[in-house]
Amino acid sequence: MQDFSFHTHTIGFDGRNTVEEMIETAQxxxxxxxxxxNHFIVYPTIKETKMYEAAARRGYQNIYSATFDEAIERFKPHYEEIDRLKEKSGLKIYKxxxxxxxxxxxWRDGFEKTxxxxxxxxxxxxxxxxxxxDTLCNSHDLKNAAKEEQKLLLHKYWQNVRATAQSNLFHFLAHLDxxxxxxxGLGDEWIEDECRTVEAISSSSMRAEINTSGFKLSYGEPYPSKRILSLFAKYDVPVIxxxxxxxxxxLGDRFDEAFQMAKQCGIRHFYDPFAGQKDDFSSFKEQNRFL
Ligand SMILES: [Zn+2]
Ligand SMILES: [Zn+2]
Incomplete structure (x- = not known):
């Protein structure tokens, strides 16, 4: 089984457990x-959206910030806590x-400063x-949109994913579909968008994720679908x-199943951002032109 997990959320953002509890369970x-x-979402008018209101009702408005400074102030104490816990932990912890x-x-300037x-x-x-x-739509807004608008929004969604890949800012991309x-996005009409997106990932320095939270849905698949996993294999995109x-x-839920499915779809390369790295990440950071 893959013995690491890099996509997790904690209390203070929209997770339900503390960093300490997550470390203990991982161990x-x-x-x-x-x-x-945790989520880093900065958008100037985010607090005027309906989804912000909904998040506030459920107590996780902290994942949304109107400015980079606001987000930085949230992450500072969070990262300090991780640094403290890292010292006494038996496993390697990353921020x-x-x-x-x-x-x-x-956005890019603000993010680079961050x-x-x-x-x-x-x-x-x-x-x-x-x-x-001039506003942001989330998945529920997409679901509730009129048919034609829905198509347009979904195309825009895939454009966003491609732009995210082409930015070369990240190590891997989350839950593509x-x-x-x-x-x-289930029908065959979306295959072209999916192909172009996987192509964009393969020509960037990025990798892609297989996200087992997709198994909660009724399709019997993680994010992304088997259809996209086969494209990862075709374009030789390494996955995590x-x-x-x-x-x-x-934590670690259904990793084996995801691994088997990846293999069945022809995926050969699996990615660990910190494989073969010493305790300091200088060489890793050198490889990445951004960090
Ligand atoms: Zn997440
Ligand atoms: Zn997510």
């Missing part, structure tokens, strides 16, 4: 490395982020939203298996 499961990757990429120069200040060990690129008419969460654990129960 009991026999994992050798654990990365904590990550699951970042929503927005394609503008302003990385200089917070110095994360690794970065996950993701697209949970679509920018539309996230929109199947609300039943979107993630649980996207928002609580201790989900």
């Amino acid at each position: 009991n499961l026999g994992l050798k490395k654990l990365g904590i990757s 990550g982020m699951e970042v929503d990429f927005f394609a503008s120069n302003q 990385v200089e200040i917070l110095k994360p060990d690794y970065l996950i690129g993701s697209a949970h939203f679509v920018e539309y008419k 996230l929109m199947k969460k609300v039943g979107l 298996i993630s649980d996207d654990a928002h609580n201790v129960e989900r």
